[in-house]
Amino acid sequence: MIHWIVFAAIFAAGLVPVAYLLANAALSRRRGRARCVPAARPADITIVIPVHAERPERFEECLRSAARQGGPVRVVGDGSLEPYRSRALAAGAEFIALPKNLGKKRALAAGIATVRTPYVLFVDSDTVLPDGTARTLSTYFEPDVGGVGANLYVRENGSVAAGCAEFVERAREVVLRAMSSRGNVLYLDGACTMYRTELVLPFVLSADFQDLRVLGRPTRLGDDWLLTDHVLAEGYRTVKAYEVGVVTHRPEGLEEFARQNVRWSRSSWIRLGRYLRGEGPENPGLFYRFELAGTYALPLVALVLGLLRLPLYLRIAGRFLAAALDAVGDAVTPVGGGIPVHLFRPLFSLQMIAGLVGLGAFATAVAVLLPPGRRLRTLAYGTLGASVLFASTIYGLFTFWKAPSWRGPGPPATEGVPATTSPSTLGRSGPLDDR
Secondary structure (H helix, E strand, O other): OHHHHHHHHHHHHHHHHHHHHHHHHHHOOOOOOOOOOOOOOHHHEEEEEEEOOOOHHHHHHHHHHHHOOOOOEEEEEEOOOOOHHHHHHHOOOEEEEEOOOOOHHHHHHHHHOOOOOOEEEEEOOOEEOOOOHHHHHHOOOOOOEEEEEEEEEEOOOOOHHHHHHHHHHHHHHHHHHHHHOOOOOOOOOOOEEEEEHHHHHHHHOOHHHHOOEEOOEEOOOOHHHHHHHHHHHOOOEEEEEEEEEEEEOOOOOHHHHHHHHHHHHHHHHHHHHHHHOOOOOOOOOHHHHHHHHHHHHHHHHHHHHHHHHHHHHHHHHOHHHHHHHHHHHHHHOOOHHHOOHHHHHHHHHHHHHHHHHHHHHHHHHHHHOOOHHHHHHHHHHHHHHHHHHHHHHHHHHHOHHHOOOOOOOOOOOOOOOOOOOOOHHHOEEOOOOOO
């Protein structure tokens, strides 16, 4: 009897990824958005750009696109002074210098401490904003919306890594579009997200945000999901503006692409650990919980099923070694001889066919979001990108505590600089805009 229970459990587990893929593929096709609200004035939106050792040409392109939004711009040099300070001042932005590399979260805190506008837009220093980005994002702020993220596109440079990264971004977009049709999105990407200032300012200035710890060690990971979870915990919604496509740079080599995904994976597993300890939003919605579970369960289920199916794969691929492989299969297959082989193989073959249907539906949903001229090439890169993502996710799970820390324990970057006080002690340059 125990063999049948194990068999049923494995078979049911194999259908979980199928349900996840099909649900996301179907719901992602619902493109409607919530009603628009009047756009905020440019003077009501402050853009904060943290920068550390960014390529000067990328930073300048980001800075120019931010200046075209028409509102105040704050650049925070996270241990990086030139050429960022001179270029920021030349573009009419204010520059806040941190004395050394303190990390993105402390840089965001130093920037938001100077903000006097109703909205703050956090932008990465390698991200380019189309004209009107800030204005369009502000039209999503219904009374119950606390944060709005833009849609990310990877700059095409012809490299394999860029193609892999673009596929991963569009796969994430499928999941987020599906979530948008049912409520909150899982996360707002830190590359370009707008928030209500009064909602996030106290949190960004707090040690809970700046001094996130994993196994007692400070870590720089998690600024985007910490802010997302805070907005949800305060009873607001998190949404995406899919018609606002910002362009960002991704690693140019596969090795750097893999390292980046390992960092993201470690951050995600840390987030799951906090959820399991009851530190996540209390009621983000049923579908949100489904997506959360699916996101983390999918790679683990795939890994387990791959290992369990390995004996069957070996038997199919090596009939000439049938006797030896059958012995290996009987030793490592948990259902053993308690279930007839003539039942075991057809049912698991059906499970694999269902998996292919789910993957096909999800890949089709991704293809719809790709530009026609890049569709086939990006899908071809997708196999490699998905493999790197899968390996990075599993590796990140078993090495989550290795997330690099920006510095040892210490006071928040804005200690002694209340949000209502001029942050002159941080090395601020340029006139104070108190709009």
